[in-house]
Amino acid sequence: VYKRQGVPWGTLEAGRGSSGTFRETWRLSWRPEWSVRVIEFAAFGTTVERAATNRLVERARSAPTLVEIATTLDRALLAALPDAVDPIVHVLATRAANDPDTVQLMSALGPLAQAQRYGDVRSTDAAAVGSVFDGLVVRVLAGVVPACASLDDDAAALMVERLSGTQQALALVDHSARTEAFPRVLEQLSEGAGHGRVHGRATRILHDTGRWSAGEAERRLGRALTAGTPPATGAAFVEGFLAGSGTVLVHDADLRSVVDRWLSSLTAQAFDETVPLLRRTFGSFESAERRQLGRLVAGAEREVVGGFGPGFDEARAAATLVTVRHLLGLPVPEAR
Numbered sequence: 001v002y003k004r005q006g007v008p009w010g011t012l013e014a015g016r017g018s019s020g021t022f023r024e025t026w027r028l029s030w031r032p033e034w035s036v037r038v039i040e041f042a043a044f045g046t047t048v049e050r051a052a053t054n055r056l057v058e059r060a061r062s063a064p065t066l067v068e069i070a071t072t073l074d075r076a077l078l079a080a081l082p083d084a085v086d087p088i089v090h091v092l093a094t095r096a097a098n099d100p101d102t103v104q105l106m107s108a109l110g111p112l113a114q115a116q117r118y119g120d121v122r123s124t125d126a127a128a129v130g131s132v133f134d135g136l137v138v139r140v141l142a143g144v145v146p147a148c149a150s151l152d153d154d155a156a157a158l159m160v161e162r163l164s165g166t167q168q169a170l171a172l173v174d175h176s177a178r179t180e181a182f183p184r185v186l187e188q189l190s191e192g193a194g195h196g197r198v199h200g201r202a203t204r205i206l207h208d209t210g211r212w213s214a215g216e217a218e219r220r221l222g223r224a225l226t227a228g229t230p231p232a233t234g235a236a237f238v239e240g241f242l243a244g245s246g247t248v249l250v251h252d253a254d255l256r257s258v259v260d261r262w263l264s265s266l267t268a269q270a271f272d273e274t275v276p277l278l279r280r281t282f283g284s285f286e287s288a289e290r291r292q293l294g295r296l297v298a299g300a301e302r303e304v305v306g307g308f309g310p311g312f313d314e315a316r317a318a319a320t321l322v323t324v325r326h327l328l329g330l331p332v333p334e335a336r
Contacts, residue, residue, distance in 0.1 A: 024250035070111035102143035113169035200240025225262035235277035246285035
């Protein structure tokens with residue numbers, strides 16, 4: 001039990017959630033019984049650093065999935081344990097080379113991207129991590145289209161999450177595949193045979209990253225929602241396109257009109273079959289997004305949230321600019 005639980009005297013509360021910032025918030029506490037756990041873990045090494053290193057390497061070797069190995073590597077970098085990095089990278093590279101599951105490979109990209117980016121921020125040698133990441137990206141790009149060829153509803157929902165996670169991982173490390181190779185794969189996924197959710201999510205990523213204009217995304221959405229398309233297929237496309245965020249509908253009147261016209265064109269029976277599917281999609285939106293959409297559908301203007309207070313305090317704004325100039329190393333003009 002002790003070996004499984006560890007000695008959680010420090011817990012990472014928040015931090016590395018943005019591609020442009022590096023911040024950590026830790027909660028530190030100690031319990032008397034954890035002294036016993038320290039003694040238990042002495043079998044891994046005579047110092048805290050050596051015991052932690054050996055424990056992480058053992059955990060990586062016994063991990064059942066690639067994502068757990070990648071997460072262990074991220075922890076080794078987070079804890080500044082360089083002696084654990086190379087053995088874990090070796091385990092990860094060996095396991096990845098023998099794993100044909102594209103979904104597993106995609107799952108490992110997120111933790112690896114964090115390890116690569118924030119390992120560099122910590123001045124840790126993460127070159128080996130980058131090499132493994134590059135190898136996984138190549139295999140994902142080659143295997144994701146065949147992996148999406150025949151998916152049931154549950155597998156399609158999982159693939160939608162993996163596609164979004166892959167895009168986030170590539171963006172986090174500013175990988176070269178983000179601008180050309182992965183968008184080309186997404187364009188293939190948005191067309192032809194396959195599950196509607198995958199088509200919709202591929203279209204959404206291409207729209208959000210600027211690869212496709214709003215007009216192109218509207219044409220693709222309109223084609224998926226034509227009268228000849230089964231309502232369930234169209235609803236799956238809408239779910240893949242909109243799941244998790246309704247902001248695009250709030251701000252894009254053309255896309256909203258396409259969905260509205262499609263719903264209005266359904267027969268009574270098709271509408272009854274489609275509503276439960278769309279309810280799941282729209283139920284995942286934030287309450288503010290649902291409220292805005294309700295106002296727009298009812299013909300009201302989009303609700304504009306007010307600022308933090310009335311008026312404009314020029315003195316406080318000037319003081320803020322002084323602080324910003326100090327942060328940027330710019331000269332501060334003399335006060336008049």
